[in-house]
Every structure is written in structure tokens, then in C-alpha cells.
Amino acid sequence: MKKAIRKHLTLIASGLCLTLAIALCIPATPVLAAENPDIEVNADITIDGYYSDWNGLPITPITYLADNAYAIHEGQIYTDGERVYVHFKMNDLYRYQMQVQQMTFEINGRSFAMSVLPMTPDGQIDWAFYGEYGNCLPEGTHTNYGVVVDYTKIVESEVAYTIYDPNHSTTTPGDEIEFSFSLEDFCALTGMQIDTVASMTLFNVNIGPEGLKWIGTPTGAFVGVLAAATICGAGYFTYKNKKKKGQGHV
Numbered sequence: 001m002k003k004a005i006r007k008h009l010t011l012i013a014s015g016l017c018l019t020l021a022i023a024l025c026i027p028a029t030p031v032l033a034a035e036n037p038d039i040e041v042n043a044d045i046t047i048d049g050y051y052s053d054w055n056g057l058p059i060t061p062i063t064y065l066a067d068n069a070y071a072i073h074e075g076q077i078y079t080d081g082e083r084v085y086v087h088f089k090m091n092d093l094y095r096y097q098m099q100v101q102q103m104t105f106e107i108n109g110r111s112f113a114m115s116v117l118p119m120t121p122d123g124q125i126d127w128a129f130y131g132e133y134g135n136c137l138p139e140g141t142h143t144n145y146g147v148v149v150d151y152t153k154i155v156e157s158e159v160a161y162t163i164y165d166p167n168h169s170t171t172t173p174g175d176e177i178e179f180s181f182s183l184e185d186f187c188a189l190t191g192m193q194i195d196t197v198a199s200m201t202l203f204n205v206n207i208g209p210e211g212l213k214w215i216g217t218p219t220g221a222f223v224g225v226l227a228a229a230t231i232c233g234a235g236y237f238t239y240k241n242k243k244k245k246g247q248g249h250v
């Protein structure tokens with residue numbers, strides 16, 4: 001009998017050790033504090049020109065100092081610790097194509113110029129395309145774009161840039177973009193050492209002064225797990241963004 005109990009306890013102890021080992025190896029659970037510090041977010045963003053996967057993530061209104069509630073653009077930022085994800089949506093009344101070629105990315109107190117520019121198939125900045133179509137893209141979702149840091153450094157990235165109406169009528173949806181880039185590649189190109197992302201803000205000054213802010217837990221896996229566990233224990237809740245395709249695509 002004692003032997004059976006001992007065996008049972010050994011199994012339980014082994015299970016606990018295995019659980020702890022797994023917990024220490026899983027990636028950090030990021031905490032998004034852009035607008036609501038009480039929400040822990042684990043989003044599932046795909047850069048594909050379908051934008052419903054951003055539903056539920058905090059939105060930063062970008063007003064360009066307008067007081068017209070219908071003339072407010074929207075921005076969202078998110079990171080899973082490996083990539084940074086960004087979404088901008090122009091309001092329907094805006095009569096021009098969205099500008100994305102001149103942004104400022106601030107991370108852990110440092111500031112970098114950031115652009116989204118057309119790319120050639122072999123991964124170079126496509127200035128010919130930019131000259132011809134850069135400000136007059138045809139209808140559709142354009143993926144021949146990439147993220148550039150400090151004007152020349154091309155970061156491993158994905159872009160989906162949607163033009164619903166090239167005429168930008170006030171009765172049709174405004175332009176929309178989602179893009180992501182690799183934090184590891186960003187660090188390699190800029191010489192930054194990012195063990196922890198303490199703060200991150202993206203400004204797209206051409207559409208408004210408000211920055212998209214992310215303030216998260218450290219991205220290191222071990223510290224992140226502990227931080228996430230502490231936060232969960234404090235009564236926070238997890239929001240799992242469920243991707244719904246088929247909305248907002250042309």
C-alpha cells in the first residue's frame with residue numbers, strides 16, 4: 001500500500017516538474033498597455049489585407065487635431081516579442097491616399113526613421129514604382145512593400161496596403177494598411193540590444209501627431225512568463241483575438 005502511495009506521489013511530483021519545465025520554455029506572453037493597461041493580449045495577426053484580426057486590440061485615435069468625430073483615423077500596434085505589428089485605417093472622409101513613407105519609431109528611448117516603401121522582387125527599394133504609383137495606387141491590396149529603417153536599412157517585414165477606392169470619395173472606405181517586421185532583424189540593422197521592450201511608440205506624422213504606444217512586459221521568455229503569471233494572478237484577464245477572415249478585403 002505504502003509502495004503504491006509512494007509511486008503515486010512520485011508521479012505527481014514528476015508531473016509538476018514537467019509542467020514547470022514547459023512553463024519556463026514557452027514564449028513570453030506579451031502585455032499590451034496601449035490604451036487599457038488591464039488587458040493582456042495574445043493576438044493572432046496575419047498580414048494579408050484582412051483586417052478583422054485587429055478587432056479587440058486597443059485603438060489609438062489619430063485626429064490631426066480635427067474635432068470632427070467622423071474625421072478620425074485609427075492606429076494599432078502590437079508585439080509578440082518577436083515581431084512588431086502595426087495597423088492604420090484612414091477615415092472615410094479623407095480624400096487622399098494614406099502616407100506611410102515617413103514615420104518615427106521610438107523604442108526603449110531611442111528614435112528611428114521608419115518608412116513603408118515599395119520593394120522590387122529581389123528586395124530592394126523600388127523607386128521606379130514609387131515614382132509612378134507611390135501616391136496613386138490602384139484599387140486592391142498591395143503586398144510589394146517593405147519596412148525601411150533609417151532611410152536605407154530594409155527590415156525583414158510583411159506589408160498589406162489596401163486601397164478600396166483610388167478616387168478616395170467621401171462615401172467609400174479610407175485606405176488601410178497592416179504590416180509587421182522582425183525585432184531581431186531590426187536590432188541587427190540598428191545595433192540595438194533589446195532584451196526587454198520597455199516601451200515602443202510609432203508616430204505617423206503625416207496623418208496625425210498621436211503615437212501608437214505599446215508598453216509591455218519584458219520580451220525575454222523566462223521573465224515574460226513570470227510577469228504574465230504574476231499579472232494573471234492579480235486578476236487580469238486574457239483576451240484571445242479570434243481571426244475572422246472575409247472582412248475588409250477588396
Ligand SMILES: [Ca+2]
Nearest residue numbers: 046048050053
Ligand atoms: Ca490581417
